[in-house]
Amino acid sequence: MQTPRLGGVAYRGPWLHDGCARSLAQTLDGSCRDVELHGVADPEQRAEIVAYLRTL
Numbered sequence: 001m002q003t004p005r006l007g008g009v010a011y012r013g014p015w016l017h018d019g020c021a022r023s024l025a026q027t028l029d030g031s032c033r034d035v036e037l038h039g040v041a042d043p044e045q046r047a048e049i050v051a052y053l054r055t056l
């Protein structure tokens with residue numbers, strides 16, 4: 001699978017190739033999939049990464 005570019009990622013949801021992620025946080029915790037993608041389990045870390053993704 002090709003990894004997507006992250007520039008402007010906050011403006012183009014729903015995310016992941018099948019649109020299963022309804023929030024940026026869901027792209028990180030894999031909660032919309034059976035298969036773990038990024039596996040960021042800690043909510044605080046997820047919030048920090050989401051804040052970063054919103055700046056791209």
Ligand code: HEM
Pocket residue numbers: 001002003004006009014015016017018024027037038049053
């Ligand atoms: C700081 C590190 C990373 C961040 C913040 C990050 C973030 C993201 C985000 C937000 C998406 C969704 C993009 C979209 O739907 O438009 C994504 C997709 C993806 N990422 Fe990452 N990623 C990181 C590292 C990685 C690494 C290391 C890998 C693989 C070794 C990876 C593999 C993928 C793949 C395959 C997708 C597409 C999945 C799909 O569409 O179903 N990512 N990433």
